[in-house]
Amino acid sequence: MLRFLDKYVDRSDFEYCEMDTDSAYMALAGPDFDSVIKPEMQEAYQHGLQGYCKPGLEIEADCLHHWFPRTCLSQHSKFDKRTPGLFKIEYEGDAMISLCSKTYIVAKKVTKITSNTVLTAASLLRRAKTLKPKRLQPKRRTYNETKFSSKGISKKTVTAPLTIFKQVLKTKRPGSGFNKGLRARNNTIYTYTQQRCGFSYFYCKRKVLADGRTTVPLDLILRPGxxxxxxxxxxxxxxxxxxxxxxxxxxxxxxxxxxxxxxx
Structure with missing residues (x-):
């Protein structure tokens, strides 16, 4: 990924936020990934996306021309999404909080308008209850859509993840969550509830600077003496x-x- 970014994107236009074994989250200085490609590399970038549109042609990640799935045809795009080595956009958001390894959240504001199906169902329900006829208007609702990871804590039990991450980031104190499940013991099924401090503020793999955002390698002596x-x-x-x-x-x-x- 770094080879692609150094070649196609200026370093002032992106900053890493979180990285895992097979994924990388970064902040971009633009609305989407295509907008931060260097002007002199736009032609080569678009050629890799749309320049290999041939029936039956299968591409492989070669670190030269093929970095992302092709966008020329729908069938090529679906096929390339299953090709190992190519980068796929997993999620896009407006804000991100990365507390420590495998503990992060990405959020974006989503506006949802009441669909015609819901309006029709509400109208039929009013008619069934013999209520006075009323013309229902679609409503706009804005909410935060989130995608988060909380290693060690069941995501199903986390009700307000964005609030928890913001509180940990502000107070610098770990947040807790619950794990619920079933366990077999002596031919009997038991339920359990476990509270765990899984939203940790402490990050031990790199040194966090005073701004709370930038990190540098640890100044450790790996071979004492x-x-x-x-x-x-x-x-x-x-x-x-x-x-x-x-x-x-x-x-x-x-x-x-x-x-x-x-x-x-």
């Missing part, structure tokens, strides 16, 4: 030490590691 063995000389290990060398001594092990790396 390495700085002690950088000045190792041959005089420290000269002679035949195979008999009296204590391999349980951490200092001796560090010296051997340093000599092995120098020889390689």
């Amino acid at each position: 390495r700085e002690k063995c950088e000045d190792v000389t041959e005089t420290q290990v000269s002679g035949d030490f195979s008999k009296n060398w204590d391999l349980e001594d951490e200092n001796n092990v560090n010296i051997l590691n340093a000599l092995l790396e120098e020889s390689l």
